[in-house]
Amino acid sequence: RGRADYFSYYYIRPYCRMGPYIVGIIVGSFLYKTDCKVKINKYLNLLLWLVFATLAVVVLYGLRDPISFPEDALSRDVSALYNATHKIVWGACVCWVIFACATGNGGFMNTLLSWSPFVPLARLSYCIYLSHAMVIFTYYDSQRSLIYLDDLNIIYVFLATLVLSVMVAFVASLSFEAPMMGLEKVIFKRDRRN
Incomplete structure (x- = not known):
């Protein structure tokens, strides 16, 4: 292959x-x-x-x-x-x-x-992992010509992918993960009272 x-x-x-x-x-x-x-x-x-x-x-x-x-x-x-x-x-x-x-x-x-500034990134890390492939595939599938692979282009694509993945993960976390965590807290508080 x-x-x-x-x-x-x-x-x-x-x-x-x-x-x-x-x-x-x-x-x-x-x-x-x-x-x-x-x-x-x-x-x-x-x-x-x-x-x-x-x-x-x-x-x-x-x-x-x-x-x-x-x-x-x-x-x-x-x-x-x-x-x-x-x-x-x-x-x-x-x-x-x-x-x-x-x-x-x-x-x-x-x-x-x-270090405390890593806490928000740690909370987003799984969402970043899940979203980064989508960001990469969207970028490469939208290309109309071949990309020249040199160090500068790779660094540029890496940094852009990182920033976009964090942004997508932030939105996904607010949309899906945070509401589920709130629901989980409500459910487990009821279990503790019982």
């Missing part, structure tokens, strides 16, 4: 995304069983932060040749290995951040991620 089929035959298939869900379930179960009370030696903690940060950078940027951008840079075997492992490794990296912050081993990263 070609690159055009990647999205529909691989990217959105739930069985191709099972690995990160399993990693998340395992870490969540461990946090639940330990009541988020896990102490890690500070040197081991630092080593784990370095390992998971390195793995995250490798997953994000490890495939790109900084000098050129060849179309067929990866062999079939390397592509298969990357496709089989990159989502699981990324899920493990995210789970490490959650685990470290929840157990008090997050240090500066926990302080940064707990």
Whole structure:
């Protein structure tokens, strides 16, 4: 199959995304069983932060040749290995951040991620995730000519997509999520009184 089929035959298939869900379930179960009370030696903690940060950078940027951008840079075997492992490794990296912050081993990263200006974005994050694909597809489907892919165009499209996704998510959250949260509060208040 070609690159055009990647999205529909691989990217959105739930069985191709099972690995990160399993990693998340395992870490969540461990946090639940330990009541988020896990102490890690500070040197081991630092080593784990370095390992998971390195793995995250490798997953994000490890495939790109900084000098050129060849179309067929990866062999079939390397592509298969990357496709089989990159989502699981990324899920493990995210789970490490959650685990470290929840157990008090997050240090500066926990302080940064707990910063109060992130609260509105955190509340919108799921709506942003749901709306960003619609924004991207609307943009690309409306193009009447091919787009030249250079760094500046990619940055421009990324920033525009980010801003539009946040705007769409804000409207969707006010229209659907907020009323449901209000209804949920009313229902659970009645249950508590009974």
